[in-house]
Amino acid sequence: MKKIIRPHAEQAFAHELEALSRFDKKDKPANWKLSPWAVLNYILGTSLEDGTVITPKYIGDKKIVEIAIASLLSDRALLLIGIPGTAKSWLSEHLAAAISNDSTLLVQGTSGIGEDSLRYGWNYAQLIAHGPSKQALVAGPVMKAMLEGKLVRIEELTRIPTEIQDAMITILSEKIIPIGELNEEIQAIQGFNVIATANDRDKGIYPLSSALQRRFNTVNMPLPESIEDEVRIVHDRVIQLGQQMHVSMDLLKDSLTKKLVLIFRELREGYSIDKKQKIKASQAGLSPAEAISILHHARIHHHYFSDKSFGPADIVPGLFQSIVRQDADEKTILQEYTETVIKKRSEFKDWYEVLHTYFKEK
Ligand SMILES: Nc1ncnc2c1ncn2[C@@H]1O[C@H](COP(=O)(O)OP(=O)(O)OP(=O)(O)O)[C@@H](O)[C@H]1O
Ligand SMILES: [Mg+2]
Known part of the structure; x- marks a missing residue:
């Protein structure tokens, strides 16, 4: 049919x-x-x-x-x-x-x-x-x-x-x-x-x-107030879009969605989540819809072209593109954020490595 x-x-x-x-x-x-x-x-x-x-x-x-x-x-x-x-x-x-x-x-x-x-x-x-x-x-x-x-x-x-x-x-x-x-x-x-x-x-x-x-x-129409709501919006919609593809994609871990959403919120708001560190805010329009699109594309790409498990290496190219798409200056905002915030977080070690290497190659 x-x-x-x-x-x-x-x-x-x-x-x-x-x-x-x-x-x-x-x-x-x-x-x-x-x-x-x-x-x-x-x-x-x-x-x-x-x-x-x-x-x-x-x-x-x-x-x-x-x-x-x-x-x-x-x-x-x-x-x-x-x-x-x-x-x-x-x-x-x-x-x-x-x-x-x-x-x-x-x-x-x-x-x-x-x-x-x-x-x-x-x-x-x-x-x-x-x-x-x-x-x-x-x-x-x-x-x-x-x-x-x-x-x-x-x-x-x-x-x-x-x-x-x-x-x-x-x-x-x-x-x-x-x-x-x-x-x-x-x-x-x-x-x-x-x-x-x-x-x-x-x-x-x-x-x-x-x-x-x-x-x-x-x-x-506001941006989602809590990180929990935003993670739910993004996660549920990505899973839904995945199901419409009718191929059995790898499981999408909640924790991965949560990390991308956290990055989005911090860059959008110009503060670390604990409000302790000021960050240069991005004007790139990092909305739930953008996170949905990044993750969905990353999953498709991974499904067809990768045999490693799905992770930051699949997501970072989309993240990078979303941020620099409208304004090349935004690249330094993401780079600074990577080196001053992401680097310090042990739970983001794999993200840091991918982002750091990505910037070196770009
Ligand atoms: N609060 C929310 N609840 C549920 N889904 C949401 C929410 N916010 C964003 N989304 C998701 O974001 C996606 C895109 O939203 P939509 O295209 O309606 O945005 P828009 O506001 O019309 O943007 P644009 O101004 O670019 O047209 C949808 O897939 C929707 O699932
Ligand atoms: Mg619209």
């Missing part, structure tokens, strides 16, 4: 959504597939009476998820904002899967995007043959969501130029899309709402006008 590379959340977790729906006795808002209670449990994870385990999708503050769900019930849209790799897209996909059972209505924000992508386009063959008509109209994801009472996701809202973003104002405040050419309008049916994500760190972003800002409830 042919396997899909990346199933949508509602496909990958269909059994969980179905089990939750069976036990869901609470009120469902119009056109929601699950009640807010069940959506919260789908995102945070739980065990159901029949023993079905609902895996946690978002690990962190329950309040954040509650606020996000409540926003989608109000007349405002939801904006998840934060630095890269803090699960903005991930949470929005799972919210759309749980609420609408459809996470595919998606607009990817780019600087070259036109208003058409946010509203509607035309089938030119039809347009030329019959002139502007309903048949010639091609609904975009936002219009489809309005017609079907579903959630639509707008990824990277702040990459869309401000004057194009403003097309969202009528959609969000009046819940309509006017079709000037037909002298008609499309009205949203209940259940429709928007989840947008935006990155506040990247270069080349367009600010949101205050008119648009007022139409969103903004939720700031």
Whole structure:
């Protein structure tokens, strides 16, 4: 059987959504597939009476998820904002899967995007043959969501130029899309709402006008507060990605994930974990998503090309690349950290050796 590379959340977790729906006795808002209670449990994870385990999708503050769900019930849209790799897209996909059972209505924000992508386009063959008509109209994801009472996701809202973003104002405040050419309008049916994500760190972003800002409830997505949470996020996701490969990879030791996450946190925060030593902080965006990606790639590489046991030698090249990718000066930050912090720690002896040699060769 042919396997899909990346199933949508509602496909990958269909059994969980179905089990939750069976036990869901609470009120469902119009056109929601699950009640807010069940959506919260789908995102945070739980065990159901029949023993079905609902895996946690978002690990962190329950309040954040509650606020996000409540926003989608109000007349405002939801904006998840934060630095890269803090699960903005991930949470929005799972919210759309749980609420609408459809996470595919998606607009990817780019600087070259036109208003058409946010509203509607035309089938030119039809347009030329019959002139502007309903048949010639091609609904975009936002219009489809309005017609079907579903959630639509707008990824990277702040990459869309401000004057194009403003097309969202009528959609969000009046819940309509006017079709000037037909002298008609499309009205949203209940259940429709928007989840947008935006990155506040990247270069080349367009600010949101205050008119648009007022139409969103903004939720700031934090980096994981505790090291335990961060290790869990990274470890669980790497194991999951490994399982999707359908090859039997070496066991990933918890202790290894923990060490990489510790390095990430210290470099990010500019302090050793015990807060006793100041370190030059890295600006390289060392998020859980980055750690996940490093470890997953390291495991694949190791599986196919190495016969030693999986360890720092497999991970360091990815770590190095993540740090120097955006700014070559970051290399000295990692080198200094290696020589002043890692070197002193007996439990990091193997990491030190690999890092030290790596710098000598680079
Ligand atoms: N708190 C968290 N709980 C669960 N998973 C998390 C958490 N933080 C990060 N992740 C993981 O990070 C990965 C990437 O996150 P995602 O792509 O959603 O980031 P993003 O915030 O949209 O980043 P970008 O700004 O680059 O688009 C996901 O695989 C997700 O599992
Ligand atoms: Mg994203």
